[in-house]
Every structure is written in C-alpha cells, then in structure tokens.
Amino acid sequence: MSVAEDGTIRIGDTRVSLESVVHHYQQGATAEEIVLRFPALRLADVHSCLAYFLNHQEKVHEYMTRQRERADELRERIAADPVQQRGVAQMRERIHNRAATRRQGVS
DSSP states (O other), X not given: OEEOTTSOEESTTSSOBHHHHHHHHHTTOOHHHHHHHOTTSOXXXXXXXXXXXXXXXXXXXXXXXXXXXXXXXXXXXXXXXXXXXXXXXXXXXXXXXXXXXXHHHHO
16 A cells, blocks of 8 residues: 555555545455456455455544545535636536537437
C-alpha cells in the first residue's frame, strides 16, 4: 500500500484505493472477485490489503471516516463556488443536448 499526496491509501502501484477494496469486501466480494473488478490489482495485494483491514479494523474505519469527511467538505466547497456551478450547469446542458440529439436520431 502507498499513500498519495492527498492522503488516500492506494493498493500497490495502482490508483485503486483501500476504501474501494474494503467496500467490495464488505459487500461480500471475495479477493478473487475484487481482482476481477479491478484488473490493475494483483491477488496477493488484495489479500494483503484485506489482512491489513481485518487486523486493523478500527484504524481503517477511522481513516475511511476522515476520507468521507474530506469528500463532504470538498463537495460543499464545489457547491458554494459559482465558477464550479457554472461549469457543472454547462456540462449538464451539453449532456442534455447530446441525449436529445440521440433521441431525435432514433425516432
């Protein structure tokens, strides 16, 4: 596992986060199924990650809570930023227009 500049724990040399692996594990996925969902991962790395999680559950839950709090703060900052909101509105308009064009082509 490695820690990115933003504090996110990544598995091996991939962009797959610890919380992604733990989430799928908690949803009932086996290590093999997790590797199928994240082809960049090696089975040994997933087993190592799950072993770490099972041996340090409280520490991992604290980390995941901090990550959720950081994500919530970022969403709030984006929601409060008029420049970001303008960009989001433009993107939604482009998506809406693209979907309308496709529907017209199908009719």
